[in-house]
Amino acid sequence: MKVYIVQDGEGVACVTQWAGKMNPGRLNEANILMTKEVNAAVEGALEAGADEVYVQESHHFALELLHDDIKLVQGASAMDDSFDAQFFIGQHAMSMTEDGILSHTFCHAGVRQMILNGKPIGEFGWRAVFAASMGVPSVFISGDEAACREAVKMQENIVTAPVKKGLGLHSGVSLSPVKARNLIKVKAAEAIKRTIAGEFKACCPSGPYELLIEYYNPLVAERALNHAGVTRLDATTIKYCAEDFNSMFKFRNFSALIHGIGF
Numbered sequence: 001m002k003v004y005i006v007q008d009g010e011g012v013a014c015v016t017q018w019a020g021k022m023n024p025g026r027l028n029e030a031n032i033l034m035t036k037e038v039n040a041a042v043e044g045a046l047e048a049g050a051d052e053v054y055v056q057e058s059h060h061f062a063l064e065l066l067h068d069d070i071k072l073v074q075g076a077s078a079m080d081d082s083f084d085a086q087f088f089i090g091q092h093a094m095s096m097t098e099d100g101i102l103s104h105t106f107c108h109a110g111v112r113q114m115i116l117n118g119k120p121i122g123e124f125g126w127r128a129v130f131a132a133s134m135g136v137p138s139v140f141i142s143g144d145e146a147a148c149r150e151a152v153k154m155q156e157n158i159v160t161a162p163v164k165k166g167l168g169l170h171s172g173v174s175l176s177p178v179k180a181r182n183l184i185k186v187k188a189a190e191a192i193k194r195t196i197a198g199e200f201k202a203c204c205p206s207g208p209y210e211l212l213i214e215y216y217n218p219l220v221a222e223r224a225l226n227h228a229g230v231t232r233l234d235a236t237t238i239k240y241c242a243e244d245f246n247s248m249f250k251f252r253n254f255s256a257l258i259h260g261i262g263f
Contacts, residue, residue: 001050001196004083004136005041006127009034009059010092010102011143013163013180016170018102032062033177037142037163038089039067040181044188045087049196054078059090081134085195086127087188091143093150094122099166100146110220112236115212117205124151132204133245139200140191142184144172155203159194161187209248211240 009015012034038061042053046069055066056073066072079086093100095113105111105122114121116129124147128138140159141151148160161183164174175183194200215221218235225232231239242248 001085001192002052002083003045003050003054003085003087003192004079004131005038005053005055005087005089006091007034007038007055007058007061008088008090008092008123008143010104011090011147011163012037013177014174015090016101016172016174028062031060032065034059034090035062035065036177036181037184038070039065040185041087041089041140041142041188042067042070044185045192048189048192050192054083077130079131079134079136081136083131083134083136085140085191085200086131086136086138087191088124088127088138088141088143088147088151089184091124091141091147091151093144093146093166094120094125096120097122097146097150100169101144101164101166101172102169103146103166110215110217112214112216114214117210122150125154128154129204129245132202135202137195137200137202139195140188142180142187155200157199159187159191204245207245208241208243209245211242211248213238213240 009030012030014033015030038055045053052071053069054071054073056077093103095103095105095111097103105114131138138155138158141148142161142163145162145165148162151158151160163180163183164172166172214237221232221236221238224230224238229240233239
C-alpha cells in the first residue's frame, strides 16, 4: 500500500493568517503545527496497513520533526500510477468560498477563480483529478469545513477530518492542535482500511479539457497570451485546452499562469 500526501498550510488547525502576515515566531509555530498534522496522518496510515508514504512539500516543514518513515518530495510532483491512494493534509477551500479560512486557488493575490470543463475547481480538485487521471483515488482530506465540503462534492465517499470552521477569510473556530492531530490520525487510518477494502474509485472527468483562469488583474491576462495555446476571453480571463489531463497538469507554463509570473 503506497500513499501520496499533498501537504498545505492554510488548512492546519489554529492557522488563520497568511504566512507573510505572521511574525517570525508565529510562522515557525505554524510550520511546526503543519508538520505534526502530517506526522499524525502518516502514523494513522502506517498503523492501518500502508507500507510507503510519500509527502509533497508545499509549505516549508520543520524538517527535524518529520516522521522518520516519510519519503519527502520537493519541487515537482512525484505522483504516478504506482500509488494506491492520495491524502490531503492542511487543505483550504478554493477562492470565492465565503466561509473558507484563507481560501484561494493557487495564488491568493492573482487568480480569482479557475473553471475546468464548466465547473469551478480549486487546488484540491485540480490535484485530485491529476491523480485520478493515473488511476489513483483521493481518499482523505483534513482542513477547514469548507475544504472538506468541497472535497465531498467531488468524491462523496472521501474520508474527511474538519479541524476548524471558518467565520471569515482570517477568522474561525478551531480544534486544539492535539485534538486535531488525534482526529487526523484516526481518520487517516480509516481511509487506509477502506482503501484496502476497495471502497474508492478514481474519478476523473473525461477529456478533452478546457481550463479557464480568471485573474484579478487584466494585465496578467494580457501577458498570459505570451504562452502557447492560450487565448483571451475577456479582460481578465484566459483559456487553455488539452486532450488529456496529464498534459494539462504538466503544461510547462502552468505554474506561471496560475501565479501570474514569468511573463
